Amino acid sequence: MKVLLVEDDVKISAAVSRGLRAEGFTVDIAMRGDDGLWMATEGSYDIILLDILLPGRNGYQVCATLREAGDWTPILMLTAKDGELDEAEGLDTGADDYLTKPFSYPVLLARIRALLRRAEKRDPAPVVAGDLRVDSVERRCFRGGFEVQLTTREFDVLHFLIRHAGEVVSKLEVLDGVWDYAFAGDPNIVEVYVGRLRKKVDHPFGKNAIETVRGAGYRLAGDGG
Amino acid sequence: MKVLLVEDDVKISAAVSRGLRAEGFTVDIAMRGDDGLWMATEGSYDIILLDILLPGRNGYQVCATLREAGDWTPILMLTAKDGELDEAEGLDTGADDYLTKPFSYPVLLARIRALLRRAEKRDPAPVVAGDLRVDSVERRCFRGGFEVQLTTREFDVLHFLIRHAGEVVSKLEVLDGVWDYAFAGDPNIVEVYVGRLRKKVDHPFGKNAIETVRGAGYRLAGDGG
DNA sequence: CTCCGCATGACTCCATCGTGACATAAAGGC
DNA sequence: GCCTTTATGTCACGATGGAGTCATGCGGAG
Known part of the structure; x- marks a missing residue:
């Protein structure tokens, strides 16, 4: 938030x-x-x-x-x-x-x-994408009905991705949307958090929920799955 | 720009x-x-x-x-x-x-x-030409309803061509519009990318979506097909 | 026939991305 | 108050895919 x-x-x-x-x-x-x-x-x-x-x-x-x-x-x-x-x-x-x-x-x-x-x-923002769901008030995240424990930052990143489900969002957009305006650090931090999220919320088998679009950013699968 | x-x-x-x-x-x-x-x-x-x-x-x-x-x-x-x-x-x-x-x-x-x-x-620029459609937000490309995987550059070139569908665009214009600025390289790169696009999005049979206008440039067929 | 512009496949190199390890900082337990 | 645990961000290195170059071949225009 x-x-x-x-x-x-x-x-x-x-x-x-x-x-x-x-x-x-x-x-x-x-x-x-x-x-x-x-x-x-x-x-x-x-x-x-x-x-x-x-x-x-x-x-x-x-x-x-x-x-x-x-x-x-x-x-x-x-x-x-x-x-x-x-x-x-x-x-x-x-x-x-x-x-x-x-x-x-x-x-x-x-x-x-x-x-x-x-x-x-x-103005309800989308909180569901595929079998992922976030509760922005309680700051909880569920995959297929089971809760996944996320840290604050991880939650913010996932929340941002879900609000833009289906769209390709650049690392800079994620940075702007989640981190402080004053954050001067390495955009690599986004890769790190996407990596951590994948470990926690991606399906152990099957296709990744968070797709990498090389040279452009990331895309969270929309309704399609 | x-x-x-x-x-x-x-x-x-x-x-x-x-x-x-x-x-x-x-x-x-x-x-x-x-x-x-x-x-x-x-x-x-x-x-x-x-x-x-x-x-x-x-x-x-x-x-x-x-x-x-x-x-x-x-x-x-x-x-x-x-x-x-x-x-x-x-x-x-x-x-x-x-x-x-x-x-x-x-x-x-x-x-x-x-x-x-x-x-x-x-920008409400047209993103459909014939049975080709690109979605710049999701960064996806479809031909006749089926998605075609394109790399970032390929996507940019096709997006540019579709925005100028029906017009003849010179290689330099494509270079200027897609490679944006001060690209010092070989304009042949445009031919290379048009070639790659044709392989991916052209109909296996039938006429090419991207037409070569010898001496002038390329033209992407407009609504006509 | 000849020439020039275009097409194309092979190849190289580098930017981008993924990841594990580590430094710091904050939170929590005893 | 001290020590442990957890979270955040930094860094460096390795893998890889795609961007761009080049050489060669083709074909239309004159």
Whole structure:
């Protein structure tokens, strides 16, 4: 699960991102409104946490621009103090929820989970490919009815592949979709994780679920098997 | 990949074009708005970088004129300073993105790549010719309902031919379109790949899907068969 | 008939991918 | 608090398939 946190207060963003990462979220941080907009447009996030008062472009504008562009990623608005946010205005620009600072971490987490559940219901992403199934809320994976134990990263990679089942996804797309924006490492890491996944979820016999398309990337078999 | 840069500041255009050429882009430069418009109309570019303040005709006008003429080449607007560009206005004329000067080169490059990716996805280019069909997302090729295994290069060449189905395309055009940039090698490579494609996708009997036009290039049969 | 452009099969080399081993960092048990 | 275990990412090496080169043969155009 990828979270985009757009917040210029370093203390808050540090605390929030640390907490969310401990929960297994992958967190990207933007400190300016325009940067946040850019990252939201380019990246693919499961949820966006958006401060109102931001340099570059305020939260309302970011939110409105995203919605105009047809991006309906769940947005949770963060507002510095009661009254700063005209709630009606915030919701009118297309935000899904708002939270007034100071907020406690458990409350934030609860709101995030609630939004994710709601978004999941509204727009269910494919979670099944062949006899593979993932449960994104519980972070569990099943093959043919039997559960397979996966680590956080392994799960994220598989989840990403299932959401793009049938498509060829390049290693860079996987990297962008699963790892931090700031991840500067070797794309070889994708090969490593695909390898680990194959060991765990591929059929012992028969054709591989994750197919290598040389020079292009990987393809998870779609409905066909 | 061909880039049209419309920019009257010589320092900027020199720096940008040098950088982009190093990345393998083919860069054409126009210093006036009307020249840029003409080049955009005449040539076929993958992306246009368009300054706002230009002699001859400003960037908004160039952009709007192109869109009116049905030209949907991705356009990245460049604006000299914050505030010069009324963003709403810039986007309303049909620009796909905008970038405020001064910008760093990596940011420019990232934006260009993002626009190209986006354009690739929304590109409704025909992917069917006769009983041949290619799916660029799944990177698969079918002849008469049966899948044909192609390597990356073979796929790219066939994809290019199908996008130009019915037209005669010269070997150089194929080279330019598939090998993208500065390929220093033997143009004979195109003949080699056409040969390999014929082996894989042509009918064992009956007329060839890929026709040789001696002295001019190749033509992939269009809807006719 | 002759020439030039195209077709084709064989061959080489290198980029890409797969994998096991290892360094670090975080989590958990005692 | 210390030690063990598990997870993440790095690296290097080996295997392999495909990209590109080349030489030769063919055939249409003039």
